[in-house]
Amino acid sequence: MADHAHPVDADRVARARTRVPTREDAVAVAEVLTVLADPTRARVLHALDAVEELCVGDLALALEASEDAVGYALRVLRGAGLVSNRKVGRVVFYRLAAGFPEPLAEHCLRALTDLSRRSGTGGSTP
Amino acid sequence: MADHAHPVDADRVARARTRVPTREDAVAVAEVLTVLADPTRARVLHALDAVEELCVGDLALALEASEDAVGYALRVLRGAGLVSNRKVGRVVFYRLAAGFPEPLAEHCLRALTDLSRRSGTGGSTP
């Protein structure tokens, strides 16, 4: 399947092979990250982390986003099992799911927020 | 601009507003995460983290991916400033960029790998 049969560093290739995750695993990770890699969804998670619960309308107010956008974001987050909802009357309150991907994901978000604030988006330092 | 003028929990909304990142910041984070949220790119980073340097062809061998896919992944990673390249003759060696986004990103990747291995993609805990 490879276009050339001449590994320059056969040793390193073999070593790398043992430490590179399976494509299957990588796809799973990518799916989780794809869910986090959206401005609206990330902000929804931050908001839900800041306060315990919020309903859809209030969430839209807090994020200054359209209710459609928030609704779609919540739909995706729910599909990924990251948030859970509690229905009280005609209002639906959302919160972070009980088994939220460890505080690690939140760590990840916060760390990257800090990072992006420091160096900007495409900034490199040659 | 909001469709309804009746916040259910005006207090929580105000509190959430102070802790939710700017949309601008969220976009920056989303861009970084989008770069990581791809099976090929994530595996490239893992491989480069495992061994010091690898050239494109060997990288394709280690990942069992087409050279085109690896080439595109490296192009994107380079554009994001996550990898740097060293040219020796006609071979180009890639490594993690000197100012790699802290080991945090790698932490994040590893943690999510572990997570995805435990519960799968859409797994809930009944």
Place this chain on the structure above:
DNA sequence: GCTACACCCGGACGATCGCACGGATGTTCG
């Protein structure tokens, strides 16, 4: 010089994503 090689680049195609729009569901109030 000329061929083979390792890699890069630009365009094209299919797939997916995020959001806006319309309609539908269940709930509260007069």
Place this chain on the structure above:
DNA sequence: CGAACATCCGTGCGATCGTCCGGGTGTAGC
């Protein structure tokens, strides 16, 4: 009982993404 409300769902559009294809650049060896 009927109207207003908060939210959900399916559809469509514009944009972006990832990969494949063909051709190009610079180097190593004969």
